[in-house]
Amino acid sequence: MIAIDALSHVGIVVPDLETASTLFAQRFGCRVSAPIDVPEQGLRMVYVNLGAAAIELMAPTRADSPIAKFLERNPAGGLHHIAFTVDNAYSAAAEAAREGLRILGAGEPRPGHHGRPIFFLNPRDVLGTLVEVEEHVPTKNSDAARNLSGVDLK
Numbered sequence: 001m002i003a004i005d006a007l008s009h010v011g012i013v014v015p016d017l018e019t020a021s022t023l024f025a026q027r028f029g030c031r032v033s034a035p036i037d038v039p040e041q042g043l044r045m046v047y048v049n050l051g052a053a054a055i056e057l058m059a060p061t062r063a064d065s066p067i068a069k070f071l072e073r074n075p076a077g078g079l080h081h082i083a084f085t086v087d088n089a090y091s092a093a094a095e096a097a098r099e100g101l102r103i104l105g106a107g108e109p110r111p112g113h114h115g116r117p118i119f120f121l122n123p124r125d126v127l128g129t130l131v132e133v134e135e136h137v138p139t140k141n142s143d144a145a146r147n148l149s150g151v152d153l154k
Contacts, residue, residue, distance in 0.1 A: 024055070092119075102122035
């Protein structure tokens with residue numbers, strides 16, 4: 001069994017990051033992080049703080065990124081993935097393999113944009129949903145601070 005600690009975030013792909021950020025900030029009164037560029041994945045993102053979890057809004061920065069391909073299939077954008085935190089991503093990945101869950105990519109955790117180990121489970125193994133598993137950083141602060149460690153919220 002993979003011991004999930006908490007919901008970290010829900011990833012949503014959007015065609016226009018500024019418009020989506022403004023929607024959450026002005027219409028819903030949420031705090032939105034400064035944009036984060038992730039050039040190796042060809043995307044730019046922001047986090048919308050929801051307290052114990054967040055929404056990760058993502059937009060492509062180049063045509064060959066996985067996020068651009070998602071928008072080709074879903075021009076209005078939409079739900080991309082859900083992410084859970086675990087104490088140890090490497091142990092969780094080993095347990096996932098023992099449980100018969102396939103890990104996308106190289107089959108093992110890799111550093112996420114925040115430097116913490118992450119991996120994605122094959123959606124065919126998890127009710128058709130892309131699931132990200134990320135290692136959290138232990139802290140004495142709130143759950144949201146733990147999940148969004150290193151993210152500057154406005």
